[in-house]
Amino acid sequence: MRKSLFLFSCSLILSGNLVYAQSKDPVVQGIIKEATENSQLKKLAQELTDGIGPRLVGTPQMKQAHDWAVSKYQSWGISAKNEQWGEWRGWERGITHIDMVHPRVESLEGMQLAWSPSTSGKTVTAETIILADVADSIAFQNWLPSVKGKFVMISMQQPTGRDDRNWEEFATKESLEKMKSERSNASTAWRNRIGKTGLNPKSLALAIEKAGAAGIVASNWSAGFGVNKIFGAQSTKIPTVDISLEDYGMLYRLTESGIKPKISIRADSKELGMMPTFNTIAEIKGTEKPEEYVILSAHFDSWDGGTGATDNATGTITMLEAMRILKKIYPNPKRTILVGHWGSEEQGLNGSRAFVEDHPEIVKNIQAVFNQDNGTGRVVDLSGQGFLHAYEYLNRWLNPVPTDIRSEIKTSFPGTPGGGGSDYASFVAAGAPAFSLSSLSWAYGNYTWHTNRDTYDKIVFDDVQNNAILTAILAYMASEDPAKSSTVKSVLPTNPRTGQPMSWPATRQPIRKGGVN
Structure with a gap:
């Protein structure tokens, strides 16, 4: 009994020293300071949602957003490009006016x-x-x-x-x-x-x-x-x-x-033929292991009832801000830190599936993918996605995250692999360790997810700032980790509906020519 108490006390002391040492890490401190004292989130959100607007695949606004992101990264000294992966039916929204004229x-x-x-x-x-x-x-x-x-x-x-x-x-x-x-x-x-x-x-x-x-x-x-x-x-x-x-x-x-009753409708729009579809890819090249990748991930497209603010401008600006901070505070990462702003997620994860299919050389060398998609809220859930040893490296990377951010996050290990829902699933299906930074709801399902009310005013910037800090620290820690992350898969539980063991999600091909019958 006394021996156990002694060992427990020692572990607390060691754990406390580790936390203290990491909390003084100048890179972590620099990330927090830059994020809190020089945040660009509101400016980024305003330019993207108010200035460009909704980003429906195949529209001029989608291409404008891709070009804006490339320009933004280049202004920060980060290499960026638009990578075409397919084409989609082009369409541009015009005036809609609906009136009742009788009774x-x-x-x-x-x-x-x-x-x-x-x-x-x-x-x-x-x-x-x-x-x-x-x-x-x-x-x-x-x-x-x-x-x-x-x-x-x-x-x-x-x-x-x-x-x-x-x-x-x-x-x-x-x-x-x-x-x-x-x-x-x-x-x-x-x-x-x-x-x-x-x-x-x-x-x-x-x-x-x-x-x-x-x-x-x-x-x-x-x-x-x-x-x-x-x-x-x-x-x-x-x-x-x-x-x-x-x-x-x-x-x-x-x-x-x-x-x-009688109504009058004017609904103007333009058919634009087939338009190219892109992913915006940017990277900070690794200095020691440039062939290994930490990927920040968020889909860029939206439906166009509102301006796509919480689905997924918030995920987009989280990754933009994290990359901006990393370039300033941690410009020479050990591993390459790459960000993907995926196109046509809303029609079936098409942009990220195309990236996985087109870049096997990257996918096989992924250290981790961190994806954020489900709204403006602070991250509260992180699953191991079925990777057996994810608890070891994710907990290690989470350790220096500020307590007020980390304490909100519920982790579940090893978890089960996501088969869809957002772009991390494209990587999970290929066996790459990819994780969803899942957010607090803020009534997302009812009020902003794919709705006419998904606009700038629904963004909770304090929560998004926390997510940018979290993402930047996770990317830093994953880049610095001496060990390569394990991709060993856990034995999946039994499916209660079939009584059979669950199987790992299969990779699926993207739709590369969309919006046509």
Whole structure:
């Protein structure tokens, strides 16, 4: 008993001395000082989100962002380039204006979906009609002619526009449960309505289009006040617009009651043909082991409902700021520190998958990949991604991180490998030690993930600054580590659904020619 206590006390003393020594590391101290006293995060975020805006793959804004990043790195003395990996359907958003003109005049909140066909500078005015609740696919085909010349509403009417937290704060238990039941029943009924058409979403849009509809009207509510998710149009000839829950609900009720409202839509956009797609790659060359790589990773593209602030301008500026700091404080790393700003993550990790496929010589020599993607929050979770010995080197690299940052992070080892979700998965599938710096939510799923409200004002800069400090220190420690990180994989647990052992994710090929049928 006494011997154990003595050994435990010694370990505390040694551990304390180690922490103290590392906390005085001039590089770590320099990183913290530069990040806190000379932060460039707000300037970077403003230039990227307000100045350039959303970064939908195939748009001029995406190319503008790539060029901006290269110029920014070069201004800091960091070598950078845009590396083409494919091409995508080019499209540029123009004006969207939606008005109700009967039974009264009111401008409606809404926007065309990405890649929506244009109204070619014209305003199209037509009555609204709700997708019919039919018995089966034959009945649906018989109903289809009734959409000719009308705007077809294809989304359910939501029973409430208040988020659940608002209900939980103010509602009685009985009314809360009633609302949830009504919403659940309405969702089930609408899914059944869609299912009885016999068509998937793409085929449904094309059928409505072929039947001569004036356009398609949707409302993809994101379960928060004033927030909708904005994705891509399925139509090829007629415009598809998304309208706010509040205005969509009004139109739905008016249509359902037989008043036959009319709306006018102008949706300008340009088709640009096939456009090249890029990754922006920058690096600080290693001095002792230049053929080994520490990679900082964040996807550059976004959907274009907002300006892509938390998905993923925050991850992007974290990596930009970390590289800027490292170049200033740690300009001669032992290993090469490379940053990848990936294109077309939103359509299936295409940029990072292309990089993995195109650069086997880099992938086989990766010391670590640190990826940040899921919002503006401070990093709170770090998994070993199934690498058996990840706990050894990740804990070693985390050790000098300031306590107020490190203490927030929950680690899980060895963890299980991510098969998707963000770009670290492209590297994990190839057997490279890649890790997600997973963030605190800040209501990310409801309010900013792929929504019309993902804008600069949602960024929490104190948290992003913490993430830049964390990333820079991890990159420094991984570069300096005398040992090469282990890529030994753990024995994966049993899949509870199949009863069979889980398998390591397979590498997947990128889509190199996208947005075309």
